[in-house]
Amino acid sequence: MKVSLSDVVKKPYWSKDICVWIGTETGVLKATEGERNVSLDLLDLFTPGEDVPADDMGRTQLIELRLDSKLQELRRDLPERRVLILKNAALLARYRVGLGPIYDWFGGDKKMAVLVLTSQADFRLPLHLNRDVKCDCEATVDYLTSCLANQKLVFRERQ
């Protein structure tokens, strides 16, 4: 039987349960219903207009550093059972940030995390670009999946 996100959320004790959700935020809230959650938008790790490094490597390091420190803080402030809903998770794939900080702080018995990705399945390139540009709509999902300890924990919202 295929396990659903709700099944994972309902487990009495979690263990390295970091999941990817491809769908809407409403969908993920429904799937985690009944369990206390905490939301974190990756974009909120930065203030608008903030001077960030110009190169990708610098940005990767900065995201990883801020994410690590924010998750550590959340873990300390919320000792009880909690699901972390991480919005705009595609940013992690864009800058090749690993999920180490998420496993480090939200991989235990009382913590799990859901990385939310908006579905790109319906995206179509404009016809005039088709010959020159190739769009890999699954690249983001593939990257995040490759980072998971359990690659079965990828769930797509039913339309």
Place this chain on the structure above:
Amino acid sequence: MPTGLKELQEIVAVKPERPQTTPLLRDALGKPDATVGCYYFTQSLTKIFAEVFDSAINKKGQGFWIQAEYGAGKTHFLATMTLLLTHKENGLWDSVHDAALRCQYRDALMKLKLFPVTFSLLGAGENDAEDRLMRQFEKEIIKALPPELRDKISITSDDLAVRWFDQEANETEKAGLAHHFQKAHNCTPEEFRDRRSRQQFGAEIRKSGLTIDLKGAFRDRFAHVYQQITQMGGYNGMLFVVDEFRSWQDRHYGRPSFEEGCQVLETLAYYLPVESNMNIITVVASQGECPQKLLGGQKGDRFIVRSLLANQNKTDYGEIVAYRVRDIQPNAAVDIDEYFSYCREQFKFLRQSQTSKEYFKAIFPFQPRCFDVIRCLTQSFERHHLPSARAGIHIAYETLKMQDILEGKRLLVVADLLRSEQLQQGLTDDAFRAGHESYRSALEVVDSSVAFSTEEKDLARRLIGTLYLWAIAMPENARALPLTELAEATMTSIEGVTPDDAVLDLVTRLKAEIPQIQYDKTHGARFDVAESAGGLFQRQFPALKRKAKADTDRQDSAWVKGH
């Protein structure tokens, strides 16, 4: 029920809080007392700790490969090991409950100053240059550096390029570099450095094409890092602790990066300690096997492989689980002795060599068979979606918290475990659903039967539960349980009747009513899950019919309702 024994609650105190079973490495390192305090050193674990400690104290670097299944305690092991090797607060050793280990190593290790680099490889992305093992080590060494050393020590190629520019480049080379920066960025190297990070500056120097000694070989690079850290930081060695190596192994297996990773580990565990006499201790924990190339049979020979919860250390599991879920009340040792004497008199299992008095005490108040069953169930975790080894702690904890059990005067038995929420949830998985329904229907027969007294019903439930769990714990080769073993596994005790006779009587009667229960004199009793998986209606109907026939009030009301 033996009246001379004390109630369990007078002897054991269940831990006030549910034990944590998935420690996170960084979190565990941040809570030294809690991490070390709840670590149980079994005899076999103590040996591994001693081996690593000896290497560290004798300043003989060595690699250790810690292999264990998912949930077997690798992270807790690594965190405890790191803390005891590197934490300098004297009080921490007071939390080590193994007195011999404490006495032998505390003072010697307190004098040692190892530089710890501890990290998990879980969560890194694949096909990424950053995921190369060498890069991971570099990143983690940088993170581990104390602030006062960060700018003084060069770790990466970019760092080394900057260091070369600052300390070694001659005038001609600097002129060449100035030309490169002017051409590429229309500025001087100094202007570029002011605007960009140290890392970017180093990367740009490397692009210039000048010959710079970047210590590109792993051996040269690590040796360079080791020299700097030990000399500038006053350390007398380095400790590398790597968790979740399997996740990296899986991502790279069969690729050139895998071979490269093996070379990195070989350098740390063999070339530098053995050929360059550097005190580098490397401890790698993995669910996977040690790559052939890294295997070493003895000290000084690459990685020494040690397993946690290995089959040859069968008593470890029960001892660890019991330690994590309960405390023994002060001065209760004598009460446990009484239980031991009672059980020894009544049953045979304590006369067998594998159940020593020490083991009985270490796992009290659990009947040893409990851990045989939990271990089998959790070992089939991947195969049957059952909870992993760590779940045994939850199962034991939830069972021991039952008030009626604590008020009782018998050891916890296999069937009691079925009251655990964790186990119940595991057994409702598809792989077990039919068998679990079959078990429940067997219980319904007993509950609705008028042929059993209350005391007999209680015992019958224990018998059925034991046989059922025994059957599913070893689905391929579950043997029947002889009556003596069954009597012991259920702690059957009825006044005036020997345990074997009491079980024989009950099993014979159960067999007549419940097709799942099978018994023959030669082999013993067993629960036949396959036999009973189908025909649920046929099995359940007789019990329901009997129940309905006995309920005259409802029969009468049904007649009245009909009119």
